[in-house]
Amino acid sequence: MxxxxxxxxxxxxxxxxxxxxxxxxxxxxxxxxxxxxxxxxxxxxxxxxxxxxxxxxxxxxxPGLVDMHTHVYDGVFEKSVPVVEAHLRRGVVAVADAGSFGCSNFEGFRRYIVEDSPCRVVGFVNISSVGLSNMEVSEFASPAAVMQDKTIAVGKDYPDIVKGVKVRLSRSQAAETPLEYLRAAIEVGESIGKPVMVHFGETACSIEEVLDELRPGDILTHSFHGKSAGLLDGGRLNEAALAARERGVLFDVGHGTTQLAYRVARIALEQGFYPDTIGSDLSLRNWREPAYDLLTVMSKMIALGMPLSDVLVASTLRPAELLGISVDGYGVLxxxxxxxxxxxxxxxxxxxxxxxxxxxxxxxxxxxxxxxxxxxxxDQVPWRGTNVRHLAPVDDGTCC
Structure with missing residues (x-):
């Protein structure tokens, strides 16, 4: 019966x-x-x-929203946002911190952010052992900051938290040798069996050189920035980006403060080049403008021409799969x-x-x-853009 x-x-x-x-x-x-x-x-x-x-x-x-790219090492990285206020109370049930922590301060991230959070927190370990602490000093201020063996050990010891490796390649971080840092990150990624997320923009090499290094499953974030040497070649998509996608390289929005140009995104979407994931790159620099939160970034992509269903997949199932948390029930109903x-x-x-x-x-x-x-x-909180005075972002080549 x-x-x-x-x-x-x-x-x-x-x-x-x-x-x-x-x-x-x-x-x-x-x-x-x-x-x-x-x-x-x-x-x-x-x-x-x-x-x-x-x-x-x-x-x-x-399904509960998943933010592929944010900064939530609150109290250590000075521009990190509080994960509950910035994400959970704005509709996001799982987040990936993109490189705020390195192997030297991972333990604090695990104890005080991951274990204390009511929502799911994972992350990409920075190839620099010190991760991010402020916006004024590069994580590569000393070459000794790159500690591959210790970073590999953290990744292998905590696979439930460390879901990849982050490397920032702007001149303000990687100076004139970005490919050295990229290759170091890829070596760590290969050792722990995880992808590399690459911050590209105002970088001392071409996007073709960066994409040629990336493996299937690696992620280029800030895909639609409006800076030089980006996704577009004139009014068309760069052939290297199309070839990279064909072999399995992934593309994330990573809106942040200086990393999304409507002009670039609109052209890419018109040519069928949708992002795989819609990370917000949220920080204290942009959570009141221009990124606000993941839902606002999703809404912008819809307004630019990306279908609602694709936007939802890129903010639920796809990031959950890439972060290895779909097996825990994230990204699906x-x-x-x-x-x-x-x-x-x-x-x-x-x-x-x-x-x-x-x-x-x-x-x-x-x-x-x-x-x-x-x-x-x-409980939810109101949108942070209400009654906020507009301040134009400063394009200083930094993240977030």
Whole structure:
């Protein structure tokens, strides 16, 4: 006999939402019932009662958002954001810190950020042992800062946290020898079996030279920056970028303070070159403008012409897979799976939002209506762009 669910008691029921199936890129109208930290049922008109019943009609019900590129080593890197305030309370249930920590200060990152956070935190270990601490001193101020053996040891000892290696190649960090640092990062990545994330922009070599070094699964972040030697060759995509994608190199947005140009992104999207992941590169330098948060960066990509379903995949399933956390239930909605869910609505009135060069674009923002994190409801905070005086970003070649 079929199970009688008429009197089933759940903790949360989300009613009638437009549920996004990240594995197929499609939507269906469904209820979602949650019991404890797991999704009990996904179906239309689920019978039963719940402590919390939420009307999600006309709302997008998505797997909890995953930010591929941010900076959350709060209290050590001076520009890091608090992960709960900046991410979890703005719809993001899992984040990857992109190089704020190195092998020398990894232990603090593990103890005080990863283990203390209610949301999932992983990261890319900086090829510099000191990671990031401030914006004035390069992590490569001393060549001795690159400690490959110790970085490999950290990566092998903590594979559940260290999901790759980060290297910044701007002149302000890597000076005139960026390929030396890139190759050191790749050697570490090969030793620990993880990808390298490469910060490229205002770099003392061509993008072709950098892309030629990258392996399948390695990631070029800040893909749509408007600086010299970028993704475009005139009005067309650089052939080296197309060839790199063909062999499996990945491309991340990494908006940050100075790293997204609408002009570049629009041309790339028009030519079918969508980012694999939509990292925010959030920091204290940009969380009030121009990046704001992951949802705002996602909204900008939609306004530039990237389809909603592709934007959601690039902010849920794809980063979860690349970070190796999809096996823990991130990036998908499935019966029996983890209940980490972001409910969204798209505003009808646009905000006029800047990119990194103060170009302006009308953007109908996505806003979090409700977040369930491992079965727990999370209070949200208002968008940080409200009533904030505009300050044009300074393009100083640094990150974040």
């Amino acid at each position: 079929p199970e009688d669910t008429s009197v089933r008691q759940y903790d949360i029921i989300l009613r009638g939402g437009n549920v996004f199936e990240s594995t197929t890129g499609t939507f269906r109208t469904s209820d979602i019932a949650i019991k404890g930290c797991h999704i009990a049922r996904i179906a239309q008109d689920i019978a039963g009662t719940a402590t919390h019943v939420v009307d999600c009609r006309d709302k997008i019900v998505s 499935a019966e029996g799976g983890m209940a980490s869910i972001t409910v969204l609505e798209q505003l009808t009135e646009p905000d006029i939002l800047p990119d990194a060069s103060d170009d302006r674009l009308p953007v109908k923002r996505l806003e979090p209506v409700l977040v369930v994190n491992r079965g727990e409801l999370v």
